[in-house]
Amino acid sequence: MMSTQVLLDLKNVNKVFGTNHVLKQIDLQIERGKFITFLGPSGCGKTTLLRSIAGFYTIDEGEIWIDGKLVNDLPPYKRGTPMVFQEYALFPHMTVFDNVAYGLDIQKRPEAEVQERVQAALAKVKLTGLEERYPHQMSGGQQQRVAMARALVMNSPIILLDEPLSNLDAKLREEVRVELRAIQQELGLTVIYVTHDQLEALSMSDYIVVFNKGAIDQYGTPHEIYYKPRTRYVADFIGTTNFVEATVKEVSGPEATVEYGINGHTVKVSTSEQVAVGEQVLLSIRPESLRINQPEAGDFTIRAVVKSSMFLGEKERYFLSGYNGTEWIVDAYDIGQTSFEGNVDIRAAADKIHLIKMAD
Template sequence: MESQVLLDLKDVNKVFGQNHVLKNINLQIERGKFITFLGPSGCGKTTLLRSIAGFYTVDQGEVWIDGKVVNDLPPYKRGTPMVFQEYALFPHMTVFDNVAYGLDIKKRPEAEVQQRVKAALAQVKLTGLEERYPHEMSGGQQQRVAMARALVMNSPIILLDEPLSNLDAKLREEVRVELRGIQQELGLTVIYVTHDQLEALSMSDYIVVFNKGKIDQYGTPHEIYYKPRTRYVADFIGTTNFIDGVVERQEGNMATVAYGKGRKATIPTDGLWSTGEKIILSVRPESLRMNPPEAYDFYMKGKVQSSMFLGEKERYFILDDEGKEWIVDAYDIGHISYEGEVTFAATADKIHMMKAEEN
């Protein structure tokens, strides 16, 4: 029976000079999934992608693809075609020849090359543009050519290194939808590198969040956003508010937490907490309600300092009665604007607990 694990990284380390870029990376990726490597510049995500592709040799650990160790294999023998940020198209070659390049290197029969190139171009909606040159095409079309060049190899895994970063916002969204559609239609395993949180959340089956050469969390977009394991992950993905607290007691999957000036909330939790344990509460701006008519499990009082109209929502910056600033998003409120003293609150299921030592 074929293993569902297509890529298995075991204790992978990479060092450039004095810089330890990848630190004991262990990761298993299943077939047919869209995986995003997410993190800021310099966190190790692109280095790991290039180590999987074979452009970098790992200093320690093993890279397994489809049940085989590939550490000593060159890129063209790994079956890991890569789509680069700059597309890396040959300017003197037509679209057809660019897409056919990998098949020509492998000396595939002409009839097979014709069939596979045409099929790949159809998948990325470039049929009829076979004889154009890269300089005659838009950035979005060039990106599609680069994608077709990867698809034509029929490889088990495709690697994409920030392939949409050179496109404008509207085109990025269009191509994002196309990429995800192609991946799902063909059942491809895709590893996608980006620093764009929205891109990661909207496209991925699973997200790997990198922090200084280590993996902070590997989970679904919902897990990463609503159940971050560390303060770093919570802060990097979207916007959130933090407040310190102390666990008073836990009964089953409910923990009573003291926070602020004499306030308490009973919060659902998956973890096990000790009485007196210091924790951090994370509350997303969209989870808070302004001046709610009913009592909520978690609430604060403060004064509106400023606000920002963002179309679908109004973002408020509020200074609470302990001098801490909060961000609260109010949606679909029409022409109502909140000013002066306010209460803002959230239901217990919208509050996430994390260990304080991970701050």
């Protein structure tokens, strides 16, 4: 029996367009009141899955359960899954009020109820007083809020957002991002949000679903996705990282001693993966976890040569060359006027190193 905390349950969902297998055996459970982000590059299947949940696409195999009900055969307007589109899809000839009321009018709700619910939805997105404006009289950010209010007014258990901020400039996008998250948390909404923007996903989500060629590579919290990626693909797609090939020398419970580099250095790292002695693995180390010429910075160490650097305000980003020409990226924060040149040591603490199985 499905847990009452699970609002959306996807079982073995498959979708094929022609010869393109777009969704491959998707199994996913989403809890009530969470902000979930579908993340991945263009063509990875995230929008196809969102539209399949909404009912705009019919899946070829599998089951979609919403609030304990199998919805495979239900049309979109009976699923309770309002969607906010990338281009907002507002009716240009309708006022803000009428745009927001549209779904309630389709349901033939009483006029008094429509008035009350529309005003409440507009208040939630800070658009009270703009009821009689038309979309062309509003900024991109205001139009985005109208689209959100149109979804909120339906009092649905789940709201779907398809890259809704991509048409906004960077500053406004950040402002609306904060507002969206605040609305979701205040109202306890269940939101599924599609984006290819890693920063958006990390900053807004309770959980992130990382898509890779139609399949789910990892489902976890932002911290898990960033610091404990399960695959090389996830580690590489989310932010910037350094990869080091290593060999497992010893396994002791949740810890593995691995050998790396040309001089046979070893470091003991924690891992939740099942690894065997002699197995080839990858170590993932984020640029901000590395230190230059700091002997006390950790047990992992590599000799490298500084090739170039880039000043990014709060940090200096260094590009280095290590053994066998391996490339390294190190972020140095708050170093004042200090700069590094020539041969250096780069180090990392063992608890900043994440082990990834090669097989993945």
